[in-house]
Amino acid sequence: MRKPTPTSTFLYSLAITALAFIFREPRQLAAIGLPNGLLGFSIGFRRSRWIILLLAIAIWGTFLNALIVANTGDPVAYMGPLEVRVGALNATLTIGLRLLAIAGAALIFFSSTSPRELIRHLEAELRLPKGLAFSIAYSLRLFPLMERDFREIQLARLERGYRRFPITPTDVRSIMLPLLSVGYERAVWTGIGAELRGFALRKVRVKVIFGLPELMVTASIALQIIIAFLP
Template sequence: MPRLSVSIAFILALALTLLAFIVSDTTVLVALAAFSTLLPAKGIKKIYWVYIFLLVSLIGVFVNALMFANTGAPVLEFHGFTIRANAVEGFVRVTLRLLIIAGAGAWFIASYTPFEIARGLEKELGIPKGVSFAIAYAFRLIPLVARDLAEIQNVRRERGKRTIPLLPSDLASILTPLLRTGYERAVWTGISIELRGFSLRKIRREFKLVYR
């Protein structure tokens, strides 16, 4: 079955991401979020972790809305705390924007392998191979970081520590091994591709609309 070429898919995902920042009308944001969320429906098993990260991030979005935009008419009373209209509206808008970005990115990641992304961006859009490889490597790195985070949380759980960071010390003990592992992985990946002649590789430009 024909698929969109990497270049067309990349432009579509980038356009959706830009629209998420530009559009302010809530109705349009809802339509874009619905479209973007339905895009990766067939490959949802490959990118479910994107939506897990999204759900976790919504906690911070809601707290931020309560701290900086909790004004207007009262909407809900909870244990003596009043949630107001502007906080709810701000939370909804940011959530819709994140859904658009997450859906577009998840669809792009699920549709192509990192190798296809790197080659497609190089050959079809003329993006420098170092940049295209970095983009493809970032997509490849996200599930690896998710796996590393799960392993760190398992170790913390076995030691009787919190898996969800509540204090700066908790956050530091999670981020330090995560960043160290990611840094070493990136260094050795760079060494590996240079040993294989990455900087000497020639690229032939070729633009496609679809793949068969």
């Protein structure tokens, strides 16, 4: 059986992201967070290990934040002199599951498509303007390059006596500046290269594909919604 079209996985990840913001209860969020997280991280782990790191940092940050703004209810654990209450855990769980669902769905999408397929399908099925479709597709090509740049920047920062990972806004800025500078220069030349290769001439043939794989993707969204609302 062929794999689902990029349009269907794109819409799937959009739908899961929307549900992650609509659902409020941890039980509902678990219905979309766990399956998408498990599936996404198992198929996308090799290509996007950095997302796991980002997720871990985000959950840790959420927990610290929850200790300040939502540490209410009965105590459930102690961290030295600090009482961790049920409210902080609930808030961390809710946001953690939400992030897990979004990251998992994004990984499913990224891992099951290539930029070229994505351009063709977003143009032909969703009728997205070709410039926008190319930009989305090219961002997928840029990720590995930016990951490589990021590793080099980390090494350079260590040499210069700065933190490897950003903590303060100044750190973030000093990492983003070289990343964006190199990325911008690359993007300009890639754009010129794409135009010299006839991007302006690109004709879009509208063609919608909806077969068994796409039906299964749609059914899986429906199933997750039903599970979320089971008593």
